[in-house]
Amino acid sequence: MQRWSRRKPHLQLLAFLFIGFIMLTIFYNESSIQQIHEDSDQDNHNQKIVYIKPNVPRNSRLRAPEILDRFSICNSSREYSGKKIMWVDPTRESGRRWVSDTEKCDVFSGKWVFDNISYPLYKESDCPYMSDQLACHKHGRPDLGYQYWRWQPHNCNLKRWNVTEMWEKLRGKRLMFVGDSLNRGQWISMVCLLQSVIPSNKRSMSPNAPLTIFTAEEYNATVEFLWAPLLVESNSDDPVNHRLADRIMRPDSVLKHSSKWEHADILVFNTYLWWRQGPVKLLWSTEENGICEELDGLGAMELAMGAWADWVATKVNPLKKRVFFVTMSPTHLWKREWESGSEGNCYGEKSPINDEGYWGSGSDLPTMRMVEKVLSRLRSKVTVLNITQLSEYRKEGHPSIYRKFWETFSPEQLLNPATYSDCIHWCLPGVPDVWNELLFHFL
Ligand SMILES: *[C@@H]1O[C@H](CO)[C@@H](O)[C@H](O)[C@H]1NC(C)=O
Ligand SMILES: *[C@@H]1O[C@H](CO)[C@@H](O)[C@H](O)[C@H]1NC(C)=O
Ligand SMILES: *[C@@H]1O[C@H](CO)[C@@H](O)[C@H](O)[C@H]1NC(C)=O
Ligand SMILES: *[C@@H]1O[C@H](CO)[C@@H](O)[C@H](O)[C@H]1NC(C)=O
Ligand SMILES: *[C@@H]1O[C@H](CO)[C@@H](O)[C@H](O)[C@H]1NC(C)=O
Ligand SMILES: *[C@@H]1O[C@H](CO)[C@@H](O)[C@H](O)[C@H]1NC(C)=O
Numbered sequence: 001m002q003r004w005s006r007r008k009p010h011l012q013l014l015a016f017l018f019i020g021f022i023m024l025t026i027f028y029n030e031s032s033i034q035q036i037h038e039d040s041d042q043d044n045h046n047q048k049i050v051y052i053k054p055n056v057p058r059n060s061r062l063r064a065p066e067i068l069d070r071f072s073i074c075n076s077s078r079e080y081s082g083k084k085i086m087w088v089d090p091t092r093e094s095g096r097r098w099v100s101d102t103e104k105c106d107v108f109s110g111k112w113v114f115d116n117i118s119y120p121l122y123k124e125s126d127c128p129y130m131s132d133q134l135a136c137h138k139h140g141r142p143d144l145g146y147q148y149w150r151w152q153p154h155n156c157n158l159k160r161w162n163v164t165e166m167w168e169k170l171r172g173k174r175l176m177f178v179g180d181s182l183n184r185g186q187w188i189s190m191v192c193l194l195q196s197v198i199p200s201n202k203r204s205m206s207p208n209a210p211l212t213i214f215t216a217e218e219y220n221a222t223v224e225f226l227w228a229p230l231l232v233e234s235n236s237d238d239p240v241n242h243r244l245a246d247r248i249m250r251p252d253s254v255l256k257h258s259s260k261w262e263h264a265d266i267l268v269f270n271t272y273l274w275w276r277q278g279p280v281k282l283l284w285s286t287e288e289n290g291i292c293e294e295l296d297g298l299g300a301m302e303l304a305m306g307a308w309a310d311w312v313a314t315k316v317n318p319l320k321k322r323v324f325f326v327t328m329s330p331t332h333l334w335k336r337e338w339e340s341g342s343e344g345n346c347y348g349e350k351s352p353i354n355d356e357g358y359w360g361s362g363s364d365l366p367t368m369r370m371v372e373k374v375l376s377r378l379r380s381k382v383t384v385l386n387i388t389q390l391s392e393y394r395k396e397g398h399p400s401i402y403r404k405f406w407e408t409f410s411p412e413q414l415l416n417p418a419t420y421s422d423c424i425h426w427c428l429p430g431v432p433d434v435w436n437e438l439l440f441h442f443l
Pocket of ligand 6: 327368369371372375384386388389
């Protein structure tokens with residue numbers, strides 16, 4: 001447990017960097033945007049698009065590139081060359097779409113219903129694996145309403161959470177969550193949902209970063225989390241020491257992470273917030289002189305999604321492996337978006353948004369379109385957990401100031417709690433429990 005808690009400090013740092021960066025993007029200028037347009041126009045006129053085959057093992061390259069870590073640097077940087085990732089699904093034509101009763105109804109369209117009889121699904125204090133970043137009650141949150149909401153789809157019911165049934169589905173299997181701190185929150189939620197029925201001497205947690213494994217002996221099953229915020233190899237693959245501001249990634253390789261995730265039976269991926277601040281530096285696997293290219297976050301994410309999709313398309317047999325992709329988790333950084341004319345953020349919010357279809361600026365539509373395009377080409381192999389709209393409503397579900405903070409705040413900040421509120425992650429028990437009920441529903 002000691003080592004367990006020591007791994008947390010970077011998370012809230014991450015939250016602050018995000019807020020900072022999101023502000024930066026707001027102040028971004030038309031001049032720089034125009035610059036990008038001009039550049040890409042030139043590209044279209046003068047250059048043919050070069051396609052790169054991703055996930056080529058290192059030893060088959062002429063010169064093996066070094067593995068990226070937090071000490072990696074670019075020798076120099078130049079403009080994005082326009083190279084793209086080429087991927088095809090070799091089984092696409094024959095690939096049969098999963099058809100089941102659950103698809104007849106859009107379970108992601110619905111509303112939140114107050115239900116303090118069946119919720120919360122577990123007690124915060126009963127989960128020994130709870131994170132201090134997400135334990136809002138423990139850290140003084142007085143209003144507990146955020147624990148009592150049930151997601152009710154408009155035209156059908158969600159399967160009711162049944163921990164015994166879930167364990168039966170997991171028997172003899174490895175369930176692995178792969179992604180960033182939001183995905184880690186969903187993993188902790190899953191462990192908390194599952195652990196209560198396992199006697200304490202029959203379960204264990206190995207806190208070995210970047211892969212953390214919860215094991216339940218009697219089911220011969222594991223529930224694991226792999227830190228891979230960009231999915232592709234990057235200099236930010238250490239869950240504690242990473243450089244959000246200075247990201248270098250290999251746009252054309254997930255191999256470093258897939259060597260860990262390929263043995264899982266059920267995979268749950270996410271990636272989003274780490275792409276929200278550009279630019280990102282690209283170091284292609286074929287690049288031998290340490291020269292990076294610079295690209296905006298959305299463009300870089302599209303390359304990474306391509307490398308990931310190539311792995312799924314060529315390596316996943318949907319009869320043997322289930323793959324889920326969790327869409328972007330919304331943030332609630334600007335209160336004026338749900339209450340015009342007001343200042344502040346999620347701090348002090350006590351109830352969900354009622355306005356059906358509410359969509360905040362934290363959920364980037366061009367990103368959603370891009371993700372949708374990639375996933376639709378993989379639809380026989382990937383089940384989408386489209387949690388964005390339903391989580392948009394839950395402005396009160398974030399920790400705000402009710403979590404552990406590792407830094408000290410100035411008197412000015414303390415007078416204005418909104419300045420250090422976490423409106424990105426989610427309290428537990430809370431919203432991520434419902435994401436896991438959706439996962440259970442489709443499993
Ligand atoms: C934004 O653009 C204006 C004029 O185009 C310029 O004066 C200003 O310095 C720019 N701000 C930033 C943050 O680049
Ligand atoms: C549930 O909420 C209702 C209405 O707020 C309240 O009257 C009742 O006591 C609550 N029940 C429990 C078990 O908390
Ligand atoms: C939960 O699932 C188990 C095993 O499938 C079943 O025996 C049990 O009746 C279920 N419990 C509820 C409350 O539905
Ligand atoms: C436990 O599960 C693994 C797969 O995760 C399997 O290889 C192994 O044979 C199982 N062991 C037992 C005792 O069932
Ligand atoms: C960086 O450039 C120098 C000189 O051009 C070269 O010797 C060195 O190998 C390069 N570094 C990498 C990581 O490629
Ligand atoms: C998720 O749902 C939203 C509507 O809430 C839709 O616009 C979006 O395209 C969906 N995303 C995917 C990947 O299916």
